[in-house]
Amino acid sequence: MSDNNKMTIIATKGTFDWAYPPFIIASTGVAMDKEVTIFFTFYGLNLLLKDISKLKVTPLGNPGMPMKMPFGPKWLQAIDFGPKIPNVLWSIPFADTLVTFLMKKTMAKHGVAKLEDLRSICQEFGVKFIACEMTIELFGYDKSDFIDGVEFAGAATYFEEASTGNHHLYM
């Protein structure tokens, strides 16, 4: 594969919703004949944990998030509760758990891939996963917390990966 096909992504977010874009773009990139590397740093490390079933999405401080019910009568599903509910309400315990549950239901209804499955496809497609050593130490992770097939390195390695190709994204 030629060097021009190289693509890199820096993944920095560790919530359930923001876990999707790096895996979607990386897997699709390989499908489009790109050679893809994802560099996971800071909260993006969450995306490489063996158990990603506990990642959460929060509407707290996120007034842009539409909030529609994935089930119930049609009139109810049509209501966007996002702008209707005072944002401070989302600071109550277990609000994130509830909202994450509803988002997963909505995704299943729309045929959106499970996060675990997208990540597996990325690995099957040969996407290179690099985890940032510095943030692993900083956050007190152990390398055994992460899935197999992850490489551990630092910013200089990212630059080497990104030295060719013209498609480099920060997420």
Next chain:
Amino acid sequence: MADETLDASGLNCPLPILKTKKALSKMDTGKILDVISTDAGSVKDIEAFCNQTGNKLISTVEDGGKYIFTIEKV
């Protein structure tokens, strides 16, 4: 007549593309793949996929909310 058929009905972006890629990679050059999708976004996406990967999109047919793409592996 297609050599292989991939039913990606009910799946959303990017799954139809990922499954198409997988299906094509198992096929020989010159063979024909039919992809069935209910994702309206795949009309543009399958075309972009074929343009980018060099595979040949022979036809796109819409049939009551279903899209059938016929692709020749190149």
